[in-house]
Amino acid sequence: MSGAQKIAVTVTAVVPLNDLVTRFEFRRTGGGLLPTFSGGAHTVVEMRDGDTPRMNPYSLMSDPMDQTSYAISVRRDDVGRGGSLFMHNNVAVGDEMVISNPVNLFSLDLRAKKQLFIAGGIGITPFLAQIKQMERLGGRWELHYTCRSEALGSYVDELTTQHPNEANVYYDDQDQRIDLKALLDGQPIGTHIYVCGPKGMIDWVRNTAAAEGWPREGIHYEEFLAPQSGKPFEVKLAISNKVIQVGEQESLLEAMERSGVDAPYLCRGGACGQCETRVIDYTGNFIHRDHWLDDAEHASGEKIMPCVSRFEGKTLVLDR
Amino acid sequence: MTLQFNDETFRDDYSFHNSDRALKRFPFPFHEDSYMYSVNMEQHQGGPADSIYEKRFDVDEHYVSEMRDRAMVLADDPLRCQSLPHMTLAGWDLLELIMVSKSEDYPDLFELHRDGDQWRWVNKPMGIDDSFTFLDEATLPYGPMEYITRQTQGDFCVLDQRDDNLWMDAGTITTQADWSLDFDLGMNFFEWHAPVPMAHEKGIFVRALKFLLNIQQGAPARRLNWTLTVNPLLDTSPENYHKWGIQKTSMTPETVGAKQHLRVELQTFFRLPRSNALVFPIRCYLCSFQDLTKTPKWARRLHRVIRDLPDELATYKGFIDNRPMMLDYLSQFDDGLPTSLGIWPDLDTEPALQKRLI
Ligand code: HEM
Ligand code: FES
Numbered sequence: 001m002s003g004a005q006k007i008a009v010t011v012t013a014v015v016p017l018n019d020l021v022t023r024f025e026f027r028r029t030g031g032g033l034l035p036t037f038s039g040g041a042h043t044v045v046e047m048r049d050g051d052t053p054r055m056n057p058y059s060l061m062s063d064p065m066d067q068t069s070y071a072i073s074v075r076r077d078d079v080g081r082g083g084s085l086f087m088h089n090n091v092a093v094g095d096e097m098v099i100s101n102p103v104n105l106f107s108l109d110l111r112a113k114k115q116l117f118i119a120g121g122i123g124i125t126p127f128l129a130q131i132k133q134m135e136r137l138g139g140r141w142e143l144h145y146t147c148r149s150e151a152l153g154s155y156v157d158e159l160t161t162q163h164p165n166e167a168n169v170y171y172d173d174q175d176q177r178i179d180l181k182a183l184l185d186g187q188p189i190g191t192h193i194y195v196c197g198p199k200g201m202i203d204w205v206r207n208t209a210a211a212e213g214w215p216r217e218g219i220h221y222e223e224f225l226a227p228q229s230g231k232p233f234e235v236k237l238a239i240s241n242k243v244i245q246v247g248e249q250e251s252l253l254e255a256m257e258r259s260g261v262d263a264p265y266l267c268r269g270g271a272c273g274q275c276e277t278r279v280i281d282y283t284g285n286f287i288h289r290d291h292w293l294d295d296a297e298h299a300s301g302e303k304i305m306p307c308v309s310r311f312e313g314k315t316l317v318l319d320r
Numbered sequence: 321m322t323l324q325f326n327d328e329t330f331r332d333d334y335s336f337h338n339s340d341r342a343l344k345r346f347p348f349p350f351h352e353d354s355y356m357y358s359v360n361m362e363q364h365q366g367g368p369a370d371s372i373y374e375k376r377f378d379v380d381e382h383y384v385s386e387m388r389d390r391a392m393v394l395a396d397d398p399l400r401c402q403s404l405p406h407m408t409l410a411g412w413d414l415l416e417l418i419m420v421s422k423s424e425d426y427p428d429l430f431e432l433h434r435d436g437d438q439w440r441w442v443n444k445p446m447g448i449d450d451s452f453t454f455l456d457e458a459t460l461p462y463g464p465m466e467y468i469t470r471q472t473q474g475d476f477c478v479l480d481q482r483d484d485n486l487w488m489d490a491g492t493i494t495t496q497a498d499w500s501l502d503f504d505l506g507m508n509f510f511e512w513h514a515p516v517p518m519a520h521e522k523g524i525f526v527r528a529l530k531f532l533l534n535i536q537q538g539a540p541a542r543r544l545n546w547t548l549t550v551n552p553l554l555d556t557s558p559e560n561y562h563k564w565g566i567q568k569t570s571m572t573p574e575t576v577g578a579k580q581h582l583r584v585e586l587q588t589f590f591r592l593p594r595s596n597a598l599v600f601p602i603r604c605y606l607c608s609f610q611d612l613t614k615t616p617k618w619a620r621r622l623h624r625v626i627r628d629l630p631d632e633l634a635t636y637k638g639f640i641d642n643r644p645m646m647l648d649y650l651s652q653f654d655d656g657l658p659t660s661l662g663i664w665p666d667l668d669t670e671p672a673l674q675k676r677l678i
Contacts, residue, residue: 004536035537036416038596064594101537107596109482110406136455137409217483266534274534 003044003055003265004100007034011095012069021122021154022088025062025071029096033067037102039130040194040222043070044100044268049086052250053257056083056226057269059196060102061128065136070099073154075122080226081249105271106196106222108133113190115141118178118205120197121148124155126222127196131163144178146170146197180208194220225270225289227251230310236317237261238280252306256320263306263320270308277304277318284313322428325384325445331392336552338611342381344665346607347372347584348615349544351663353624355633357519359527364542364588372586376421376540377472378603379429384445386473386495386554393494393555394470399502400557401466403478403490410478410490411465412455413592414599418468443471465490474586474603477501481598485509486532495554495604497547497583498638503558517632532589535598540590547637548646549583552606571642576649577610580642582622609646613653617670621659623650 009026016022028034037060047054058072077084091097106126108115115134117127124145134141143163147153149171159167170176184193193214195205202221209219229249236243237256246255253275256263266274270290279302288298290305297303304311304318328335338346367373372380393400403411419441423432431442440451448471452459460467469476469492478490485508493501504512509529519525535541549556550568571579586603613619627647634640655674660666 005538036593037537038594041596101539102593103536104596107481110409110480110595111404266536272534273530 004103006046006098006100009034009070009097009099011091011093011097013071014091014093017073017154018152020152021073021075023061023071023073024087024091025069026097026099027069034070035101036067037064037129038104038107039064039133040106040108040126041102041104041129042106042126042267043072043102044266045072045087046098046100047083047086047091049082049090052082053254054081054083054086055268056087057267059106059126059129059222061125063132064129065132073122073125077226081229083226103266103272105267106194106220108194109192109218109220110139111190112192112218113140113188114192115139116183116187116191116193117141117143117145118193118195118197118201119143119145120195120201121146121152122154123195123197123201123222125196127194128155130194131159131166141166143167144170144183146172146176146178146201149173180205181212184209184212184214192218192220194222196222199223222271223291225291225308227254227268227308228289228310230287231312233311233313233316235311236315237320238317239320246310251308252304252310256306261320265307268307270305273305275305275307277306277320278302279304279316280319281315281317282311282313283315284311286311323379323383323445324381326381328382328385330385330389330552330554334551334553336382336385336606338607339381341370343607343611343614345371345380346612347544347586347605348612348618348621348663348665349546349582349584350621350625352661353621353659354628355625356630357516357522357524357633359524359531361528361531361541361543361589364540364590372603372605373542375425376588377418377425377474377601378586379422379426379445379473383473387446387471389554390470390492390494397559400494400559401469401492402501402505403463403465404480404506407465407478407480407490407595407597408457408463410480410592410595410597410599411463413594413597414476414478415464415468416454416594417590417592417599418472422472446471466492472601474601477600477602478592479509479598479600481533481596484533486529486598488512494557496557496602497549497585497604498556498558498561500558515636517636518630532598535589535591537591537593540588542586542588545585545587547583548639549581549606550579550642552581552608554604554606568638568642571645573645573648576642576645577613578608580609580646580649581606582609582612609649613650615665615667616673617659617666619650619653619673620655620657623647623654626650 008029010029012027013025042057042059044055044057062071074084074087076088119127156169195202202223232248233246240261244255244259246252264274266272273292287310289308330336372378419432422430429444433440437454439454442449475493475495479486480489487508488504491501513525553564584605588601590599
């Protein structure tokens, strides 16, 4: 079986926070403790959307020391392929669901003298768990969090009342901006930067920090990609000896699973590397979207990450 | 079954010995008649009853004596146990993993009572009954990693995971096959593996690291490694090479069967949940050639593997000089019959040795 180990859970709370974001809380079905985890970990939530199985990764935002329940916050994506819409529209208290054991691709560097968290929008969720971890361990941290507006500022109240000195909030609609250069300049040596938010924000922070001479190892980021829809395409799977069709609304990984092929995965978001697959032959163009392969590997036509990447063209033969 | 703990030594008079039960469950590491490095990893989710794979942390008849030996090594050289400051949380993770596993797997030997942060740990074989506050170092006699590894067989490397690599930032290493924690501390996966011959060229370490970085909570993995040791010594460290290195020249054709030991390491890999670190326990099992050759399949195979091992590996493992003597000894058992695949002794199906013992 692919993916991390599964946990059967029951939804214990569904809390709408604002127009876009809702929090879901889970306990282990039938009682018992959940695994501990480290701040920055995510879980993959499995959904049965009619005939369509969906598996989306969400950061765990609850206290890592609390083994009685987990919480995630889901932002509704009206143009996406429907995982978040399913959560918002179909999931209710008492529902039984299956989630994966926590997996952390965004963990804290515990050597850091100080943790500098930079969040955009729903990118706040992994930091909520990391902040609880830092508070418990007594480490130094600071948060800079941008939201579209006060109305959409998830968890702003809780953060600013509990951590008035550490939490800094910026509202786009009030033209408030992080003065990133000044912020980076003022940091003590040994600070590590963590950024989670839209791709533009991650690139901005990484590029600015690199230009300011920050070491690459001191900058951590997490961007979960949701698989994107695209034109349908056909794939030949050499080992399974199958020809499969990838539909407009599904990923290559999902199409393989639907065809009964047990393909490896972990994050389903282009970050962990687990689904890496060798290309045996192709005529056409890859639409690479992962963060795992480097540019040279993308250009080589030798590998693809089926959880997020697609293909356009005549033939694609994979070693799977 | 209730365990009887041996009273034995791994130094001086070397009274270490294996019972029949220990011989039967010895992890013979060769699944075919030849050996080469490979990415030989599998899930660590139990195994046949009473095999060393059955429990998460195997406790056997050598437990109490091994812990006594570890205490002596640490008393002589405190640098065998080190933990960089950022690894304390991983130390608590390890303490929790071992206490939970052992109390569940061996309820007659170990007990863990938890009431929130207030924990009580009972280790009956070692006569320990301690109460402490979880995550509060001041309530334990040692740091959490040192505390629990003084009570658990095998060496422990605790690896920090960052920058897509693993870093040897903590460990308790007193039963090692000629490498040093003090030397390797702070190194990454490729740096500490640099001395290993042939495996880099085969791309083994690149693939092994990818596998390790993805090890998940609740899904531990394992592999076997092996070497040869003269006399049943646990502490074959570079720090003490002056003491044990010369023993390699003390072997004679008369004593090789009793003195030469196959040393097998059961290496396991667990993700540590609170710190996202990885722990790498290296559990050492020793067995003399004369005991091993009591099992016909192992007698035949051991001879063939040692005979055909590439010189680079025999040199790295430190037994190339004694190889001719070992082969003289082992060849008297090898009747040339075929062997069945796999590591298990297959006592019921493998024919008795056709050659006579001298
Ligand atoms: C994180 C876990 C691991 C740690 C801490 C570790 C540590 C070490 C160390 C300290 C040595 C001795 C090097 C020397 O001569 O100084 C060694 C040897 C070696 N390691 Fe690892 N190792 C790990 C995982 C692995 C894995 C997964 C493989 C898989 C293929 C592997 C393959 C080897 C091999 C083939 C040797 C040579 C052993 C011999 O011939 O006796 N190691 N390792
Ligand atoms: S599943 Fe993680 S990169 Fe594809």
